[in-house]
Amino acid sequence: MNGNQSIAVVGATGAVGREMLDILAAEGVEAGRVRAFASSRSAGQRLGYGSGEVTVEAFGGESLDGIDIALFSAGSAISKQFGRSAAARGTVIIDNSSAFRMDADVPLVVPEINPAALDAVKSGGAVIANPNCSTIITLMAVTPIHRLLGVKRMIVSTYQAVSGAGAAAMEELRRQARQVLEGQEPTCEVFDQPCAFNVFSHNTTIGEDGYNVEETKMVKETHKIWGDASVRVTATCIRVPVFRAHCASINLTLAQPVRDLDAVREAIDAFAGAKVLDDRAANRFPTPLEASGKDDVLVGRLRLDPSQTDEQGRCWGLNLFASGDQLRKGAALNAVQIANLLGEHAAV
Amino acid sequence: MNGNQSIAVVGATGAVGREMLDILAAEGVEAGRVRAFASSRSAGQRLGYGSGEVTVEAFGGESLDGIDIALFSAGSAISKQFGRSAAARGTVIIDNSSAFRMDADVPLVVPEINPAALDAVKSGGAVIANPNCSTIITLMAVTPIHRLLGVKRMIVSTYQAVSGAGAAAMEELRRQARQVLEGQEPTCEVFDQPCAFNVFSHNTTIGEDGYNVEETKMVKETHKIWGDASVRVTATCIRVPVFRAHCASINLTLAQPVRDLDAVREAIDAFAGAKVLDDRAANRFPTPLEASGKDDVLVGRLRLDPSQTDEQGRCWGLNLFASGDQLRKGAALNAVQIANLLGEHAAV
Numbered sequence: 203m204n205g206n207q208s209i210a211v212v213g214a215t216g217a218v219g220r221e222m223l224d225i226l227a228a229e230g231v232e233a234g235r236v237r238a239f240a241s242s243r244s245a246g247q248r249l250g251y252g253s254g255e256v257t258v259e260a261f262g263g264e265s266l267d268g269i270d271i272a273l274f275s276a277g278s279a280i281s282k283q284f285g286r287s288a289a290a291r292g293t294v295i296i297d298n299s300s301a302f303r304m305d306a307d308v309p310l311v312v313p314e315i316n317p318a319a320l321d322a323v324k325s326g327g328a329v330i331a332n333p334n335c336s337t338i339i340t341l342m343a344v345t346p347i348h349r350l351l352g353v354k355r356m357i358v359s360t361y362q363a364v365s366g367a368g369a370a371a372m373e374e375l376r377r378q379a380r381q382v383l384e385g386q387e388p389t390c391e392v393f394d395q396p397c398a399f400n401v402f403s404h405n406t407t408i409g410e411d412g413y414n415v416e417e418t419k420m421v422k423e424t425h426k427i428w429g430d431a432s433v434r435v436t437a438t439c440i441r442v443p444v445f446r447a448h449c450a451s452i453n454l455t456l457a458q459p460v461r462d463l464d465a466v467r468e469a470i471d472a473f474a475g476a477k478v479l480d481d482r483a484a485n486r487f488p489t490p491l492e493a494s495g496k497d498d499v500l501v502g503r504l505r506l507d508p509s510q511t512d513e514q515g516r517c518w519g520l521n522l523f524a525s526g527d528q529l530r531k532g533a534a535l536n537a538v539q540i541a542n543l544l545g546e547h548a549a550v
Numbered sequence: 551m552n553g554n555q556s557i558a559v560v561g562a563t564g565a566v567g568r569e570m571l572d573i574l575a576a577e578g579v580e581a582g583r584v585r586a587f588a589s590s591r592s593a594g595q596r597l598g599y600g601s602g603e604v605t606v607e608a609f610g611g612e613s614l615d616g617i618d619i620a621l622f623s624a625g626s627a628i629s630k631q632f633g634r635s636a637a638a639r640g641t642v643i644i645d646n647s648s649a650f651r652m653d654a655d656v657p658l659v660v661p662e663i664n665p666a667a668l669d670a671v672k673s674g675g676a677v678i679a680n681p682n683c684s685t686i687i688t689l690m691a692v693t694p695i696h697r698l699l700g701v702k703r704m705i706v707s708t709y710q711a712v713s714g715a716g717a718a719a720m721e722e723l724r725r726q727a728r729q730v731l732e733g734q735e736p737t738c739e740v741f742d743q744p745c746a747f748n749v750f751s752h753n754t755t756i757g758e759d760g761y762n763v764e765e766t767k768m769v770k771e772t773h774k775i776w777g778d779a780s781v782r783v784t785a786t787c788i789r790v791p792v793f794r795a796h797c798a799s800i801n802l803t804l805a806q807p808v809r810d811l812d813a814v815r816e817a818i819d820a821f822a823g824a825k826v827l828d829d830r831a832a833n834r835f836p837t838p839l840e841a842s843g844k845d846d847v848l849v850g851r852l853r854l855d856p857s858q859t860d861e862q863g864r865c866w867g868l869n870l871f872a873s874g875d876q877l878r879k880g881a882a883l884n885a886v887q888i889a890n891l892l893g894e895h896a897a898v
Contacts, residue, residue, distance in 0.1 A: 453705045463760075509705070
């Protein structure tokens with residue numbers, strides 16, 4: 203962002219909204235340039251902003267008049283209701299919901315991966331979509347490998363934190379864990395089955411092909427972000443009792459054989475926003491606790507996949523394991539990075 | 551087992567040992583036929599056995615004299631020290647450790663999958679190995695599909711309960727969860743990093759190829775149990791904060807295209823010890839909480855894998871998700887089933 207733009211956070215009281223405010227404050231955006239919107243029942247609430255505070259305002263049709271950039275994280279319905287009309291009146295919407303991601307006229311952007319997608323945003327008033335959290339985290343780990351060796355096929359199994367379902371889900375995990383430890387039955391409010399000490403298939407709608415929406419996003423968003431629908435992607439998305447960082451176990455089939463795992467590690471470390479944590483001797487690899495609160499997506503367990511070795515002994519596959527903070531790179535940080543990149547493009 | 555055999559449980563105070571006693575009691579084996587062994591510091595401890603009790607005896611070199619069948623679950627070192635010598639003196643050892651699994655003269659048995667491997671056990675005195683928990687649970691889900699369509703390649707990502715590291719690990723998860731909820735730093739005794747609200751790479755030794763022992767077991771034990779080293783297997787084994795049931799996300803490449811997912815479901819349901827739980831409408835699939843305490847391995851999330859569809863539209867791959875009780879089918883139940891099968895074979 204440039205130094206005088208006004209920024210709105212829509213959905214400021216949510217887990218992602220609060221993280222957006224934290225990141226804006228940490229980047230030195232003065233509180234006077236930031237407005238925090240939420241539903242009318244949160245109006246008047248004060249949220250920490252750096253060493254100060256911002257006061258939550260009720261969000262409505264005219265809230266964004268005069269706002270340069272609005273970071274939306276209040277769910278698809280709010281985005282659909284207000285996003286395009288606000289864009290038409292001159293605000294750049296960076297939307298964290300799934301409302302517009304697959305729309306042909308909406309760039310779907312991970313700044314380290316496809317910043318050029320923002321070139322289409324020529325002047326004030328546009329909708330830009332933030333990809334889904336599990337897609338961002340997976341692609342931050344895999345894109346440097348894709349650039350080095352070419353990914354032909356990607357099989358992903360996720361280990362997703364409850365934060366993806368919001369602050370209430372994080373509180374549910376805490377409450378249920380306490381209930382189980384006290385010998386009580388865990389009560390379910392956000393999820394329809396216990397998340398504490400359990401693992402379950404992602405709680406999104408399931409399509410006719412049996413894939414839930416989270417899994418379908420992984421396929422379609424990968425194709426759009428990489429600009430290549432020929433890459434074969436399949437995913438199994440699973441929730442685990444973790445607060446705020448996602449993990450992904452990833453198996454790749456590559457266009458070139460892997461000759462040197464160190465070259466793969468170097469490519470990952472050279473990629474902004476990704477960091478190798480792959481210490482076999484100490485058994486230190488990416489974990490959600492390590493990734494929580496960090497900007498970088500951690501990548502480790504890098505191994506040649508012997509199930510993809512051909513008769514000449516060439517290995518065409520890799521296994522890896524990644525972890526990234528769902529609230530930061532998976533959502534809030536990526537959105538703020540898009541806003542910053544727009545400032546550099548001088549598009550807004 | 552036939553009705554007058556004497557049974558010993560070696561490692562009776564451990565998580566698996568207690569489960570073995572529970573299963574023997576539930577099968578109606580009278581307490582008088584069962585002896586419970588553990589280290590000398592547990593001697594004299596009384597363990598529940600059905601409506602009664604058994605008293606723990608200190609285990610030593612002559613403990614198994616006169617015992618027909620000994621179920622070992624006291625770790626590899628004890629198995630190596632006492633297993634073969636006891637077998638030489640006439641006891642059938644069913645060993646839950648990894649000590650003998652890959653020995654050429656030792657059958658590695660999942661009774662529903664390769665019971666014929668026990669044909670080699672002709673008369674009293676033998677060592678039989680129980681496969682590793684994550685291998686058993688994965689193969690219980692995949693073997694019916696292998697028989698129907700032929701598995702050429704299998705990629706497994708596990709979600710493993712802490713029970714695989716024993717009763718102390720289950721207590722560690724409980725303690726750490728309490729510490730985190732109370733705002734304290736979790737203390738680590740069993741694992742070298744926190745398991746509560748975290749996910750980490752399996753805590754076994756890592757080989758030169760980067761695979762940990764748990765992953766290597768999945769490959770080698772699958773080959774031995776299926777009697778086919780041509781199947782390509784790769785695994786990523788991960789611990790999750792769950793008490794006692796493992797899950798596996800599995801991607802298969804098949805020798806025949808999948809025409810009918812219902813036929814796959816029928817094959818799984820027709821396979822003793824596996825049960826389909828695949829309710830897309832209700833979003834009900836296998837979870838560790840559902841699988842805990844159950845004998846069946848639950849199998850669901852059955853989906854054609856479109857990343858393996860060829861130019862003629864034939865699909866050569868499947869995704870699935872399985873969950874099974876690590877202490878039961880993953881360990882104690884499988885061992886008792888082997889003992890029962892030996893009784894039917896009248897080998898001992």
